[in-house]
Amino acid sequence: MRPLRPGDPPSVGGHRLLGRLGAGGMGVVYLARSAGGTLVALKVIRAEYAADHDFRTRFRREAEAAGGLTGRWLVPVTAAEPAAREPWLATAFVPGPSLAEAVTLHGPLPDRTVRVLGARLAEALTEVHAAGLVHRDVKPGNVLLALDGPRLIDFGIARSAGATALTASDVVIGSPGYLSPEQARVRTGGGGVGPPSDVFSLGCVLAYAATGRRPFGTGTVAAVIFRTVHEEPDLDAVPWTLVPLLTACLAKDPAARPTAQEVRAALTDEGGLTAGEAVDAGDALTDGGGPAPDWLPPSLPRLIAERSSAALSLPDPSPGPGPGPGPGPGPDPRPGPGPVTLVQPDGVPEPARPALSRRRVLALGSAAGVVLTGGGLAAWAATRSTADRDGSARSGPLPRYVIGLQADLSGPDRATGRAQERGARIAVSHFNAGSGGSGSGGSESRDTTSQGATSQGATSQGAASQGGGSQGGGSRAGRPFDLALKVLDDAGKAKRAEEVTGRFVADHDVYAVIAATGGSAAEVAVARYEKALLPVLSVSSGTDLYAATTTRAYFQLRPDEYALATPFIHYLTHVEKSRRTALIDDGAARRASWQIVKDMSAYPPSQGTTTTHTVPADSEDFDAVAAAVLAADAQAVVYAGTSPHRAARCARALAQAGFRGTRMASQPVLETAFLKEAGPAAEGWVISATYVDPAALPAAARFVETYRKRFGVRTVERYAVEAYDALLFVAQGMRELGGVEPERGAMVRRLRQITYRGLAKTIEFDPVTHEFRWVNSLFLYRVQNGVPVFLGHYDKAKKP
Template sequence: MRALKPGDPPFVGGYRLLGRLGAGGMGVVYLARSTGGALVALKVIRAEYAADHDFRARFRREAEAASGLTGQWLTPVTAAEPAAREPWLATAFVPGPSLAEAVTLHGPLPERTVRALGARLAEALTEVHAAGLVHRDVKPGNILLALDGPRLIDFGIARSTGATALTASDVVIGSPGYLSPEQARARGGDIGPPSDVFSLGCVLAYAATGRRPFGTGTAAAVIFRTVHEEPDLDAVPWTLVPLLTDCLAKDPAARPTAEAVRDALSGEDDREHERENDRENDQERGSAEGSAGEPAGRHEAGGADGREAGREAGGADGRTDGRADDWLPPSLPRLIAERSSAVLALPDPSPSPAPGPGPGPTTLVEQPPEGPAVSRRRLLTLGSAAAVVLTGGGIAAWAASRPSSDGDGATSSAPLPRYVIGLHADLSGTDKAIGRAQERGARLAVADFNSRSRDGRAFDLVLKVLDDAGEAKRAAEVAGRFVADNDVYAVIGPTGSASAETAVTRYEKALLPIVTVSSGDDLYSQITTRAYFQLRPDENALSTPFIHYLTHARKSRRTAVIDDRAAGRTSWQIVKDLAAFPPSEGTTTTHVVPAGSEDFDTVAAAVLAADAEAVVYGGSSPHRAALCARALEEAGFRGTRMAPEPVLQAAFLTEAGPAAEGWVISTTYADPAELPTAARFVAAYRKRFGVRTVERFAVEAYDALLFVAQGLSELSSVEPERGAMVRRLRATAYKGLAKTIEFDPVTKEFRWVNGLFLHRIRNGTPDFLGRYDRVKEA
């Protein structure tokens, strides 16, 4: 929430304005409080638009449509005045974050949460469609998260399915990335309930992956892909893919109904439990009417049909089995609690009456009788002692998080400053698997840092993720966006080498620290850079593990180097280094395979003729390395075989088959599953992301982000500034899970000896041996 601006009125329609929740082209949404203490989200349409008859008609329609909807996952309208000079509408205030904000801050949601989210949103849409309405703007920003479930908000463009469009026929209404193909084509007459189901499919794909299923870019590009291309569901949990594929069908008639989506995502046991709970609630309400003699209606806690009172004692919908309030991952209830607790600091409403001549506002919704004024110290506890909806005279907050004042009036639970770290990643291009792993590792690092005790932490971290698809042009655009965002103090990335040089130049000019963990280009020596922190050894260092291993672990006096000319610089560097520094002070022979040839049998025969004790493959192609491995196997070579990191791909293991067994590969990444210090990280990673194996460069990204966090912490009380961060990080040493991050005081380069590792192929899979200089003789 932001403070009111000087031009904002103190009161609207009898409500006192407390702050701004958001603003758009059409109007402003305020947090407001009634004279009785009820907190509402109050939407005011701008006067210049209200003068337009169509806009005013749409606003009236929103109020009328929303006032007839009372479902649990919809926000009730409490009052409205469409005839005012600046029409306004008041709805129950939900203090939770939007789905968009939650995913941005904490990453994709686990499958269990996505299923619960989808089932409840589908239930909300089922009610909307049964009323003859279409929402038309189902998107993450219009979904608020509460402890008991989501809330679908903003019916500003909802209309009756039988109504005539109020806008021109060629105007697209909706949000690119979440609108349906029929919306994208601006065919108003074709837009019905299936359009909302398509949007819901987009929302659930985003919730599960953190990415829009039709990508990003200009609105025109996204709309084109929505109409003509298939969605990207690669990262969606496989159990959800069939349903989301059906929801995202181009033909509206082929999509399931909202009710069918709800049934597909909800187990029959849950539905039976809900039916049983509804019967119990009906009985309780009937008993209350008979014994207390008061009508069933809004209670002080504020549900439209008294549901909220039932939640106070039990679960989110009256349950006592704890099912409803544990649907969110652990990080989000904390965020909701922070938002709820922040409401406690709001000022009490002025005791003087709101100004304004004549009678009160005309309302489309009958307001409940006002109770006595409520002070900010009064807490409304819902679910398992946490707030969900602020309305009807209650204030949502965690009872346990009531701030305690110290001498100067500061509170121990006051929110900490938030520093943003960017992640510049390839999430949709050729290196998307590595980019996704880095995003996951970075998100775990942010969660771990923010969970630390406040006694040793002066700030919270926020991760901002942007995708460059592995393209140089988009990398420059992503760098420009991070540079322009003054809240970003450092960036992790880029993922691959193809986009690194262009991006690094942009970051260097802005003195914005850029920390890369997987790009192998030696940009530090190519660019006069202070802001570039390369935490991965470049290709010039890849030969070092070969020489060390063949000197100290498996001695080789006669080493053969296979110079695969298809590899270019990689092969040249390996041949050059092993010729200059022969392992075990012995001899090396070089055997060339032309770039256009796949004849490795000839060089295999030459290796045996040279009586070589070890072979180093100087190339970067998994396919060609597999040909080399098979040729050596068939020739009967039984010595040590080694290759550089680019070879270690599934293609090498598959194509080489048994011939890959025993090969030793030099890499710049570790396997955290084999690191005792990373056991907690591995367990958390597997649980959060539902994988068995921690992908390459995930733990390195985790370490890199906490390295940046340590640099921010070492600035102490000094306000963070990009130039100061550059200097601080260059002097910072951080002991990570995979390696120690530190820089040479003279050259200012990363101490690459800490970042080179060896793997051996065993039983068809890579077996992590450890840091190259600590590997003992097998």
């Protein structure tokens, strides 16, 4: 909510305006209190639309239609006045966040929550369609999340089924990314828009809720609409149990889609679709058909509680003009709230009803008695969270700081970007629950004069930071602030990265960014962040950007590709003890291969000898190299290239030649293509890498369990736990600044002074050169039974 502006009226239709909830092309939405003390969301239509007689006619008709909808999952219309100079419409106020806000700040929703969300929205649309209406703008911004279930809002462009468009015929009605193909075809004179259009939009909304991304991507409006009409949706990250249903909802042909009632049946296991199997909602629904009390993930109820408490604590409307109260003690002279008068669409006032005092509203404390959905429980929860479990009182919510995540979420490195996003979101949840302040061993600072961060002197950082909430309501002891995560997709493209970087730099609520997933976007991003002195951390980029910049603000938390020779030398010296090592220099890898060969030739394993065998970039003849390796009587082979395909050719050639010694390669090789193409020849290969398998780390057991449960996967993707560590490393830097509000320049200095013992590795920097101690980030894997098995830190690996 924002304060009222000087030009805003003090009241509308007997409702006292309290603040702005939002503004759009059609008008402004206010938070208002009725004469009876009820909080409402009141939309006032802009004057330019009100001057159009046809618009007023449509507005009256739509207000009448929306006023007749009373479903549990729809926000009821409480008053409307189409004949006013500026038409307005009031609906019940729901203090919960929109689905768009919840996903932006807390990430994709769990599968269980998505099923409940879909079932309830489908039930709402069933009533809408039964009334002969089409919503036409089902999108995440029009879905509010309350403690007792979701609410579908904003019938500003709802239309009677088969009616013409609300505005000119060449204007698309709806929101690109969520509108149906038939809505998009309005420009070209396509057919009418009916209930199947809302089902298509619902499918898009559920895909977004489950993955955090639109099924038809992002970009220009024209590009999104083209993909909506002509291409298949991207459902790769959607939980498999939901894929058949969403595929049916997103059919291009409206006749092939299920009805809203069929969607509800599929999601509540009351029936199924011919296009796919039904999805069981399990224990997420109560016997009465409503969501279970814990249908939302733990991070959201606290946010709802805070907003409910803030709304309930708003002052009563100021009295109207007239003489003020006389001096001296006595009863409160302010008039109590008067009767509630609803101005019906036909202009006839509804008979007055007994007013509820504000004290009575608070006493009722239920969703039915208070228009604030879930308000009683939420207000209690907010009050409960203002005291520590030890009984020490705290006043107000903790300050909340934002950490950005810039990643490739839709380009060639989207798997890595998605893993980092997931790891970072879990870190925020754990931190806000009071259990994520450190990794396995905690952290320490080399600056012994730094103060512990226990003060609450900093203040909230604005709208962008309003979403980070506690997961599970852990103790506030030792946690001086909450965190929120802001995620932007650069698609791995330099131009897009420049735009995203600019947005983070301009957002002064952001104190650090995890970025540089890889590709051409990395260098562009780092240079811009460096100039702004905004701390930027990379956990997966192997590009040596440190030497390319002045790099005070850049923190590369992994070795570059040229450091991967160290594990080779150590392993072949202390584990396999190779005295004669063959180095295969792959010309296709250029400098990366050349550097490994150079380092190992200068420091041969076991202080023995090395021989170098080169394969030209334009050749895939590894048979000759394999014969030369045998002729050199080598005890070990190191493939120095970076291509999984060429490494597989090398592995097969060595196996066919009968080589039985140790075979090693670097991280870029360890891909599915290598394992698949090499087949049995990959068995026993040892790979040096810069990421861990958290499932093999006892200290990461809680992280792995949370990750698997939250995202519905069996395997934690690479660099997820590294992103988790990076975010908590930044949080520790904020703590180390003591009781003052973080500042970007101070963060840059502090982060290079602390040591953070994370789940994957220890993060620390050399006190003289200020470079990351990359020796902590080198690990080994061995291919066993066709899969890579984590051996641990390179100096801990043992002979099989």
